Amino acid sequence: MTVAVMSNVDLGAQIDPQKHELNVSRLVAVVLLLFNGVPEGVTLGYEAIAQETGLPPEHLKRALQSCGKYKILIKEPKSRIIADTDTFTFNRGFSEKMLQIKIQTVASKVENVVEQKDTQQRVEEARKHMAEAAIVRVMKSRKTLERNELIAEVITQLQIRFSPSPAMIKKRIDALIEREYLERVSHDR
Structure with a gap:
């Protein structure tokens, strides 16, 4: 499967008490939309996210790492490296002064x-x-x-x-x- 990340998506996010507009890549949008409607405090494991999205592991890991800068998703355990046993929770306490936020996709791995x-x-x-x-x-x-x-x-x-x-x-x-x-x-x- 070939995945091309050529475009961005604007997502409207109502995060109490503010409404934000998130400009993200298509891959990050797919991951964030999984958390739409998920009850507060419910976590999704890496394996569950991978199964739901169907994204290749290298693209999924990049998408999940991209959500880390603004702490939209809270990762357990806290580290930069994404493992198969990690869990993710939507950050209901997210606060940012800017209403429009551009979330850059993490660069792909370095050449061997x-x-x-x-x-x-x-x-x-x-x-x-x-x-x-x-x-x-x-x-x-x-x-x-x-x-x-x-x-x-x-x-x-x-x-x-x-x-x-x-x-x-x-x-x-x-x-x-x-x-x-x-x-x-x-x-x-």
Whole structure:
């Protein structure tokens, strides 16, 4: 099952004595609506919430964690980590000065080592192409240029997007020379 959290929902919540408008993601709205009409003091366990909503565990845990900042749901035992044995109670004593509250969804888990390496490789590849394009642009406009001047000008152009290292630019210059997009002056090494 694929779950996309692309939109937000505005929920009207009458929490004695005030009425609040909660702007939440669809997943958080599904979880909060489970507590609609539940008698005061009744708790719902994580397993019961999971069974009622049918949400995948990673999305359900994120939705439940999102309710923690404003303490709309009270979790037992108190901790940030959501376990299968946790219970949740709607906070009837909820009070907030603002009538409109935007509840942000907690960010998804951090990339694992393999995903980080893959992302890093894609970023490096994109930066190589940007560096080569900048080198070619500079050389087309200047025709001839000393290596250090070329490196300095390319760094200046690329600093808007990222901070390139001179070593990386030197490698890209060498790669362009190898592929015959650039050539060295014959009397100067």
